[in-house]
Amino acid sequence: MSGGVNLHDLARLGAEARANLLKRSEADLGSFLERVKPIIAAVKEEGDVALARFANEFDKSPVKPGEIAATRADFDAAFKAVEPEVIAAIEFAVENIRKFHSDQKPEEMWLHEMRPGAFAGDRFRPIPSVACYVPRGKGSFPSVVMMTTIPAVVAGVKDICVVTPPGPDGKIDAATLVAARLAGVDKVFKCGGAQGVAAAAYGTQTVPKCAKIVGPGSPFVVAAKRLLADVIDPGIPAGPSESIIFADETVDGRLAALDLLVEAEHGPDSSAYLVTPSAKVAEEAIKALPDYWARMSEQRVAFSSAVLKGPRGGVVLTPDVDAAMAFINDYAPEHLEILSDEPFAYLGRIENAGEVLLGKHTPVTLGNFVLGPNAVLPTSRAAMTHSPLSVFDFMKRISVGYVTSVGYPTLAKHARVLATYEGFDAHANAVSEIRDRLLKH
Template sequence: MSRQINLHILSPLSVEARAGLLKRSEADLGPFIAKVRPIIEAVRDGGDAALARFAREFDKSPVEPDAIAATTRDFDDAFDALDDEMIEVLKFSSDNVRRFHEAQMPEEMWLKEMHPGVYAGDRVVPIDSVACYVPRGKGSFPSVVMMTAIPAVVAGVPKPIIITPPGPDGKIDAATLVAARLAGVERVYKCGGAQGVAAVAYGTETVPRCLKIVGPGSPWVVAAKQVLADRIDPGIPAGPSESIILADETANGRVSALDLLIEAEHGSDSSAYLVTSAREVAEAARAAIPDFWKEMSEQRVQFSADVLCGPRGGIVLADSMDEAIAFVNDYAPEHLEIQAKDPHQYLGSIRNAGEILMGEHTPVAIGNFVLGPNAVLPTNGAARTRSPLSVFDYTKRISVGYVTKAGYDRVAPYARKFARYEGFDAHGNALSPMRDEAFGSGGS
């Protein structure tokens, strides 16, 4: 079957057509929200029994209500099942992710003397409980275990857990369990989709309730997070994969095509564009993709073809790199590659992206697995205001203040004036001579 890769000429597009290129599959969650509500209610009311029923119904997995938690034997069997080379890969990648996030950790507490005797600062503490969501519907993703569980452990979360859909054999993916143990997390549960989100939002007989959930997922997962946002912190928006390859005239079109397929192969709901000002690069990439498809499985070809020939992907040809960069900033992609002999010249112009990977030798696949920075990134344009998953998502800041008597005498008159102006009597009284009287003659 002939597949025609989309080629969008940017400058003549209408406002509506250009806006259409910016849409993602998760933009309209309405139909999913309606469908996840009964699933959520069933888990809230039925607990483990509902999780087992949905595992059989949705995952085609024979899970029993008393076998939702991974056992020590499951972990040991996973190490036996995985070949030594893959275990070494997971160790190498996990070490890089851990080192990056350890370097990212803020100091536990700081205080700054604002005025003599007046101190203010922050104390950083970990969140008590976090659930890491690891998808499985379109493959197995031990990389997501690393990216979600390792920063949780580094940040000091006392009770991090992992939830993930079970496979057709009723088991958790072996590499997922190995990556979890390497991360330092051994509380792993067989529940995915909207039912998994509901399980950690309400808690079941087996799955503990958590304060926050992190990690990417399908529109079902994203919709469940939205519905349950009053029960559990949904974390950064992390929906279906998306990427932009930004290439100038010095880029190699075949390399651009190779990297364009990386995120496009995740699923038919992904989004992927090559954005370039060079027609030669665009044409070379468009011609090369069918060659690369010959080296991919039928499923991955279908996924990437659905994206690159459908409404959320293809090649975008701009009149100039300024126009190309403007499109990138409007799109705010999850992943951005800059392919150019001198990628640094464009770095300062990029304002909106989950991550920026520079140069011909930094494909998204390097960032996804081994580079170290987190690959769980904001999607659906959220990169305009949100950041990659990090240790900061597993911690919270508590403001700290300390004022001596001398400092109080310096700043209280200002605060008292503020209180009077805003009409707060008790505020003003607490800063008036009544305070000294309360302490006793002359205060203390």
């Protein structure tokens, strides 16, 4: 029945086998951590010279130290090189993504009266700078440019840049430059991989030192972020792509198969499962895959088939819906798509997912490109504790308090009791009769 595609019968799997299904490609970063250490050290020491050398070595790109930054002419040429329909699609996506994140943005400050005469709240301010990492090795990703830069612009970050690998021609992908300019960002640099992360962390002669870096990347990028976490805020964990397509018995398995391939085609390090309690849906999906592969490029077929026939993909047949929901929540997928005639019936049962896309007309493709919510999502089970990239990732909260003479006595009384109990004399003195005497002067 499977034709080489993995079919995992959850009812027959032991605890260890089930646990293996939850593993991601970056689960063991040990070898990557060791390999990126010298790269990071070189960038810290040599700056642009190291970036150019690594572009030549890793990206096979003839970049020189003085050519790290995209020029205005590069941006202008990109708009001439990209097809008008692609530019129109980017403009459409920019509008939706900007609207979503503008609606998401909190008011600058809120202040509530906690007790009579005592006020507390938050004031939101943008972070000072951010580098948006945009991968390239397995494709071109203007969508990632939009998803990372637009919420930063909406948040009000003053210094925003894009770091991305150069192509074999020594240039930055044209659509990436188009998306950056339409998003409102004019700083784009030719440095990908671990070296790009290091450049943003330490700064070079060209790349500015940034307070934070966001965006998805390979295990090399993830490893570099981890090693540099005490130098630069690494943002949410965003590694290789992953998805779960849940389909119940109301769904045509061919539709489920169509969507199963979406994240699987990103690369062989991706993870993708169809989870269903229906043997009929599972069988229909597996039978449909060869027809879809016949409509895809050789590279994307190689990537997606490697995933669906490898250790991190395939079809998971569950004994019932409860088991399916339990598996999904344990997996905590980056992307979760719910295919059903009644998708909202399942939404309340989902606790862990980067995003939930509901219904037969909401494939992951729409979420990745044009719907509006951010498609940079937590991976490798990080969705259990992390949220999608948002305007909040580019802002910080400053707590605000204000107590009047009316509210002070009651708060001071209880604070003094707690300060005395914990043994903090200065704390207690600051809300004692000493302050009362001073306030009367």
